[in-house]
Amino acid sequence: MNEPDRKKTSHKPLLTLNSIAKAFGGVQALWNISFDLKEGMVQALIGPNGAGKTTLFNLITGIFTPDSGEILFDGRPIGGKKVYDLVQVGIARTFQNVELFGSMTALENVMVGQHVRTRCGFWSAVTRTPWMVKEETASRKKALKIMAFVGIDHLANRRSSELSFGWQRLLEIARALSSSPRLLLLDEPAAGLNTVETRQLGTLLKKIQAQGITLLLVEHDMGLIMDISNRIVVLDQGEKIAEGTPREVQSNEAVMSAYLGRSEH
Amino acid sequence: MLQELLQYLFSGITNGAIYGVIAVGFSMLYSSTELINFAHGEFVMLGALGLVSLWGGLGIPLPVAFLLVVIGVAVVGFLFERLAIRTVRKPNPIVLVIITVGASIFLRGIGMLTWGKDAYSVPPFSDHDPIDLAGAKLLSQSIWIVGIALFFVILLHLFFKKTLTGKAMIACAISKKAAWLTGIPSERMVLLAFFLSTGMGAVAGIIIAPITMCSYDMGTMLGLKGFCAAMLGGLGSLWGSILGGFILGILESLGVGFFSSSMKDAIAFFLLLLILYVRPGGIIMAKDIKRF
């Protein structure tokens, strides 16, 4: 949060996908996907249900490994790296179906997000060394600050499973932000939100972008996408069918027929 | 040497058939409900002690006693599903493990209250002389055991392949939602699965009764070995389970014969751990196990 000087002026790609492919059994979930994501951008990933968007997220975050192709983060290949290494280098995500730690408080949820940025192990937890106490206090403070940034600091001590769905979505974003990511992947952040909440989400995402964090989001809400994204990539049945600025994509024939024409959105 | 080997083989196949029948019980239940019943062994115990009472005690003719015991035990399984499993609000594995473990202790306690701590035995199903094969003795009860085991497994196989209800159960196992959409009452299928699975447990208990000492605490070990056999052959597969049973039985009796009898029970557990670690899909079925 404290690195506002990474402006979106630097236009080198933060994430590069080179002909990624992934199949599950007989289902070719992704085929030959390539695109760049420039640092500081908000890029949207759209496509009808089952297009492979979530699968792509799972590949970028290291949950699955691609069958072929390579993924570069900040110029370095990240294929085969463990999930926790990728969080360490600065990739954070939220889930399509909110996955919070239900028995923990909102604050604790956000603190878990800092797991890779803190060091306290078994031994220091038990002995409560001074640096561990200091780290814990700092971590708590940072978590509260992020919650305030997202607008949910008043919920800090509520159990996360008791929160309303809209708050839960925001809490997930706060949790992801607290790992100090450079790239934030959001899987349908507006799903289940009402129009007011969606508008507020748009403002929040712009604020996040202004912090210098690059965003890749999967979304079905076209209003939100047109409002905040710099670029759009369109997937259909596992293949990339279009890419460009919102305006370009909007007028793209293939997209019209494959996506907009066929789905109810 | 050959005679010894043959003798071990006979006893291995006999035990193996029993493990196989127990394994089939585990497998069936797993494939239609994705549940592993830690109390399964206790239903084997109920089967064995039930036969001790009805046939040995009351002198009811064997075929009738057989049928009564199997149905009686299956009814207990039915009640178990109704009263304990169905009522769980959050059916996550840890809760279900604890519930079925609780049921297992409970049933064992009931067994102890009913039959006491004594061990019982019953005579073989028929008093033919052992058959002599190259010096090794094949007991008539062994033939009964293997025959009955195969009979029931074939029966189950036909049930799943030929009858509508059986096919419906398989459909349920493949996808609850799809089954529901096509109008198959999946709740009733789960009940039926419990009924059949515990019934198979009773069959195993009945056929083992003449060759072992039957007591209230015999179930746990048998249940574990049955589970081990099911894992060996591939949990969820009928023929895999039976095969797993034979493999376990034979390995065990060879181990006892050539190493030491004290290690008999350890063999099953080593195999179980080995298979869990190395090839959780079982040796035949390389199907992924969902909960990994």
Place this chain on the structure above:
Amino acid sequence: MLKFLNRDRLSYAVFFIAIAIIGLSVENYYYVQLLTFIGINTILALGLNMLMGYAGQISLGHAAFYGLGAYTTAVLTVHYGFSPWLALPCAILLSMLVAFLVGLPTLKLSGYYLGMGTLGFGMIVHIVFREWSSMTGGSSGFIGIPPLEIGPVSFSQIRNFFYLVWLTVLISFIVSKRLIHSRIGRALRAIHDSENAARAMGINTRNMKLEIFVFSAGLSALAGFFYAHLVSFISPGTFSFIVSIKIVTMVVIGGMASVWGSLLGASLLTMLPEWLHAFSEFEMVVYGLILMLVMVLLPQGLTRGLLDIYERTRSKKDQP
């Protein structure tokens, strides 16, 4: 944060005073001994609760670690003439080492398979206790484990043993509480709630589970050490499958993910057989029923379950 710490410290102080008062006032040898057993079982339950309640990983073979602690100290003190205080770290370390080696492959499993895996492991260890007679005395048991003493203080005095065990309980509580309310504890609870999300937050779930498994085994071995030196006689039966289940029952009844729940569960389950003395036959039936009923009615255990009910009624009152 400060407030919270103070509340914890307060409860430790109350606990400490309670130990002192009980220790000074209870005269009857039998009751002091019973209370000491409760303490040992509390350590045992706490160990499993850290694994099962907080990290959400089941173990049906925890009696194995309990037994490893007891047998290691028995063998070292009797056969090799170790001082018990030297045998103690050996017992704990051995138990932890075994937990590490067993946990490495086992903790990859989850749910039913972890249950079966740990159960199988517990059985094997039990068989080893029974069959390795030259070391363990076989099924007839191991006699003549020396009592504990520090300088002039002899713990063959049951009252001293009582203090020793309960102070250890207090320390284990503090250690566990500190763990739970740290980065490590949060990670463990995260694994319990959603392993997927925990992994996506960068938690190395496999290492985390392994570490808590090892910690839990260490606590169980500590309990085993006390048991062996208190009773001076151990046999495989004390560490059998049914004992593993008893430990699970303590955790389940008292409440998963509750340190004080371990105390409650251990107390109830240690006294239950005493209450049911006349009907010891019913012991198993009762355990089984308890396990099933608690899981069906109060899956959070008594402490949590009752607390939840209390909170729910209170919040209902708050919102007219």
